[in-house]
Amino acid sequence: MEQAYGAGKAGGAFDPLTFLQQPQTILRIMSWIFSIVIFGCIANEGYLNHPNEMVEYCIFNHNQSTCHYGVVMGSLAFLCCIAFLALDVYFPQISGVKDRKKAVLADIGISAFWAFMWFVGFCFLTNQWQMTENKDNPLNEGADAARAAITFSFFSIFSWAGQAFLAFRRFQLGASSALFLQDYADPSQVTAAMPPAGAEYMTYTGDVDATGSMGSTYNSSAGYQRQDY
Numbered sequence: 001m002e003q004a005y006g007a008g009k010a011g012g013a014f015d016p017l018t019f020l021q022q023p024q025t026i027l028r029i030m031s032w033i034f035s036i037v038i039f040g041c042i043a044n045e046g047y048l049n050h051p052n053e054m055v056e057y058c059i060f061n062h063n064q065s066t067c068h069y070g071v072v073m074g075s076l077a078f079l080c081c082i083a084f085l086a087l088d089v090y091f092p093q094i095s096g097v098k099d100r101k102k103a104v105l106a107d108i109g110i111s112a113f114w115a116f117m118w119f120v121g122f123c124f125l126t127n128q129w130q131m132t133e134n135k136d137n138p139l140n141e142g143a144d145a146a147r148a149a150i151t152f153s154f155f156s157i158f159s160w161a162g163q164a165f166l167a168f169r170r171f172q173l174g175a176s177s178a179l180f181l182q183d184y185a186d187p188s189q190v191t192a193a194m195p196p197a198g199a200e201y202m203t204y205t206g207d208v209d210a211t212g213s214m215g216s217t218y219n220s221s222a223g224y225q226r227q228d229y
Contacts (some may be wrong), residue, residue, distance in 0.1 A: 024166045025088060031114075031159040032081035034152045039074030041152075042067050045145035059142045060128035070149055073121055077114060077156070084110075084163075104171045111164035118156040125150045 019025055046067045047056040058067035087103060094100050129146055 019089065022088075024163060025085070027159050027162045027166070028081050028085050028088070031156060031163070032078060032085075034156045034159060035074045035077035035081060037152045038070055038149045038156070039078060041145035041149040042070040042074070045142035046070065046149070048141055059132070059146050060125060061131045061133075063128050066124060066128045069121060069124060070153075073117060077118075080110065080114065101171075104167055107167035108164055108171060111160050111167055115157055115160035115164060118153055118160060122150065122153040122157060125153055 046059050048059055049056045058064050060066035084107065087107075091100070091103060094103065125146075129150060
């Protein structure tokens with residue numbers, strides 16, 4: 001089947017089962033779940049306070065920036081996954097090849113960006129957790145949540161990198177020139193622009209000769225006479 005950037009001709013029926021079985025959909029759902037786990041672990045158990053203090057502090061070496069980073073990145077990744085899942089559902093309905101190309105390029109760039117950001121986040125969380133002293137949290141409250149956040153940050157690196165790789169493969173596929181045009185127009189507009197039926201068989205009504213006749217004038221020297229047809 002001819003395709004353009006991993007999807008067939010626009011206007012096809014949407015198959016939920018086929019959509020859920022696609023590798024890119026599986027990776028997006030995994031990234032979505034990872035972001036929920038990271039956000040939830042840090043937001044719910046990432047902040048503690050001493051019995052004699054009212055101010056909460058971050059479980060990662062008392063560094064508020066570490067917890068803020070995990071919460072913000074987790075929430076933004078969550079929204080980004082939803083946006084890409086919606087784009088994947090709508091992608092087969094995009095008729096223009098240029099628009100599909102832009103969507104795939106955006107997928108490559110954003111997915112690679114998130115893979116890099118989760119690599120930074122994993123290193124940041126791990127470093128701050130290693131620097132955390134036991135005296136700051138003698139009961140190890142929230143330790144499991146901190147380790148879970150670090151673990152799923154590591155998994156997120158590969159899930160987003162996998163999305164970038166699959167998007168790059170789709171970009172390499174390109175478009176089939178037999179099925180799609182670079183300057184694709186909407187089918188309704190193409191139908192409206194077409195000439196009416198039978199127009200190609202209309203007779204030509206223009207003059208054949210600029211003088212308005214096909215005859216020749218009388219030439220006294222050659223003996224020709226005017227002939228009308």
